[in-house]
Amino acid sequence: MILLDQTMSIIEQFVGELREADDDKRNHLIKSAVSILEISTEALQQSPEFRSAFGMVHAEFLKYPEARAVFERGLKAYKKFQE
Helix, strand or coil, X not given: CHHHHHHHHXXXXXXHHHHHCCXXXXXXXXXXXXXXXXXXXXXXXXXXXXXXXXXXXXXXXXXXXXXXHHHHHHHHHHHHHHC
């Protein structure tokens, strides 16, 4: 429990600093996030276990009413992109 509390404290501190960060720090975060997404994409391509876990999270999300609004926004953005 101590480790969890410390981890949550670090995350809260990080988010607070990020909100106040300058453009250079935010751009650094964006580059790091892109790297994480690239690694996640590779994991989807290579790991059946990762695909299964990814699918379970999304399948669970689809059970909730919030999912509809998310999909509607996504569809609207896609249609706008196609124009």
